[in-house]
Amino acid sequence: MSDKKNKEYMDELRHSCAHLLAAAVLELYPEAKPTIGPPIEDGFYYDFDFEKESISKDDLEQIENKMRELLKDWDSFEHREVSAEEAREYFEDNDYKLELIDEIEQDDEKITFYTSGNFTDLCRGGHVESPNEEIGALKLEKVAGAYWRGDEDKEMLTRIYGTCFNTKGELEEYLEWKQEAKHRDHKKLGTELDLFMFSDNIGSGFPIFTPKGNIVRQEILKYCREINDKCGFNEVHTPNLNKKQLFETSGHTEKFEDGMFEVHSNFGEDKYFLKPMNCPQHTQIFDRKLRSYRDLPIRYSDFANLYRDEKPGELSGLTRVSCFSQDDGHIFCKQEHIKQEYNQTLDAIEEVLSTFDLEYEVVLSLWDPENKDDYLGEDSLWKEAQQQLRELLEDKDIEYKEEAGEAAFYGPKMDFIVTDALKREWDISTIQIDLNLPRRFELEYVDEDGNRKTPIMIHRAMVGSLERFIGILIEHYGGKFPVWLSPTQVHFIPVSSENHIKGTKKIAT
Numbered sequence: 001m002s003d004k005k006n007k008e009y010m011d012e013l014r015h016s017c018a019h020l021l022a023a024a025v026l027e028l029y030p031e032a033k034p035t036i037g038p039p040i041e042d043g044f045y046y047d048f049d050f051e052k053e054s055i056s057k058d059d060l061e062q063i064e065n066k067m068r069e070l071l072k073d074w075d076s077f078e079h080r081e082v083s084a085e086e087a088r089e090y091f092e093d094n095d096y097k098l099e100l101i102d103e104i105e106q107d108d109e110k111i112t113f114y115t116s117g118n119f120t121d122l123c124r125g126g127h128v129e130s131p132n133e134e135i136g137a138l139k140l141e142k143v144a145g146a147y148w149r150g151d152e153d154k155e156m157l158t159r160i161y162g163t164c165f166n167t168k169g170e171l172e173e174y175l176e177w178k179q180e181a182k183h184r185d186h187k188k189l190g191t192e193l194d195l196f197m198f199s200d201n202i203g204s205g206f207p208i209f210t211p212k213g214n215i216v217r218q219e220i221l222k223y224c225r226e227i228n229d230k231c232g233f234n235e236v237h238t239p240n241l242n243k244k245q246l247f248e249t250s251g252h253t254e255k256f257e258d259g260m261f262e263v264h265s266n267f268g269e270d271k272y273f274l275k276p277m278n279c280p281q282h283t284q285i286f287d288r289k290l291r292s293y294r295d296l297p298i299r300y301s302d303f304a305n306l307y308r309d310e311k312p313g314e315l316s317g318l319t320r321v322s323c324f325s326q327d328d329g330h331i332f333c334k335q336e337h338i339k340q341e342y343n344q345t346l347d348a349i350e351e352v353l354s355t356f357d358l359e360y361e362v363v364l365s366l367w368d369p370e371n372k373d374d375y376l377g378e379d380s381l382w383k384e385a386q387q388q389l390r391e392l393l394e395d396k397d398i399e400y401k402e403e404a405g406e407a408a409f410y411g412p413k414m415d416f417i418v419t420d421a422l423k424r425e426w427d428i429s430t431i432q433i434d435l436n437l438p439r440r441f442e443l444e445y446v447d448e449d450g451n452r453k454t455p456i457m458i459h460r461a462m463v464g465s466l467e468r469f470i471g472i473l474i475e476h477y478g479g480k481f482p483v484w485l486s487p488t489q490v491h492f493i494p495v496s497s498e499n500h501i502k503g504t505k506k507i508a509t
């Protein structure tokens, strides 16, 4: 089964189990009002209004047992389309379902009921065929509060989380994995190893690397710089603030304004933004003088801080932050350089990922030939660039997956999906061709034939966000960094306090 298919199936299995949870809760707490129960990553939840009753983790076992008991009779999901009237009558005591019914009616969609055993729910569908044969193992994991519709002005509901699998073996494996992931959680280990911190006075989402953490960070930077040197990059140093005008030309204000922090000067009317990426600035460095074809390729690297105004609820440790820096690189080149530059960058990325013992899969994101209008640049340019990338991967005997329609509107890209020690996947390294930005900034070079032409820009990152990469590495290594990265290289431990302390101090200095 393909990963995508598998994910779809697991979502159906887990959503079916959410129905089962609601059925069991209603058997045990007939006054409870079920609301919604979607599948989520690794499981499912269902939100209930228990009214006066309060539910805790201690009640989960009883609910679980009831689920297992009911499951025996759940051999299918019967589906039936109903009128809004009928639906309202059925759920007359449940204001939450009534609200959902109103919405479905307003959207002019079909109202459907799904029944398994004695339990009927308002649902759009997405279930397995035979729940009692397919749900082989289930587990309720925790209870939490959740606002109806995620809106803090609305009712506080009780959310019960759970998961399920086809077999007991799979559930056990998952629970072990979860335990291991908990041990390795970079938020926990990062504090224990004293690597990084957050401060309410500084702001959530703004990580601070402490002296030890900064050693890890600097070692990674040093390593990236070595690789950049080998690839002919020149490092630049750039300011964090930029005039709004820069991002208007780049198109960021149009597409990304909500994601940027805005800053005002006390002098003058200019609006500024903290930069979410380095690319627009690098076009200005390229453009500071007239370029000849002989100057190309020109490669700039940059480790400047970048800022993104993330929703507070979406921030998470080092893996989702508002301030980070990338091992960013931009290559300005001619079309005939694409293969050579990709070749060199591919080698560099392979070297970096293997240094950190990370396995990866290459995904080549191409345009959708049926919708050429969605993409910028001439057909021939796209076709040739995509062909060059394919050939390169084949020449180098690298296995890859092609995804049509996944290219950015400005060019095809190659992404490296990394698998860490916990078998989780991360998008880390990327190489992207950009036919758009050089045009927006009217970049030019004088070609061999004397004509002025637009260069191609390639965006490249090997480890991506350093913050996120360090978060991933802490979990990947379980806090046990390889010696070259380890902030504490050697510990001297005196055997007895009287005789050895002096000697130990001597060796240590």
Ligand SMILES: [Zn+2]
Binding pocket: 015, 019, 114, 121, 123, 124, 125, 126, 127
């Ligand atoms: Zn359903």
Ligand SMILES: [Zn+2]
Binding pocket: 277, 278, 279, 330, 459, 460
């Ligand atoms: Zn870029």
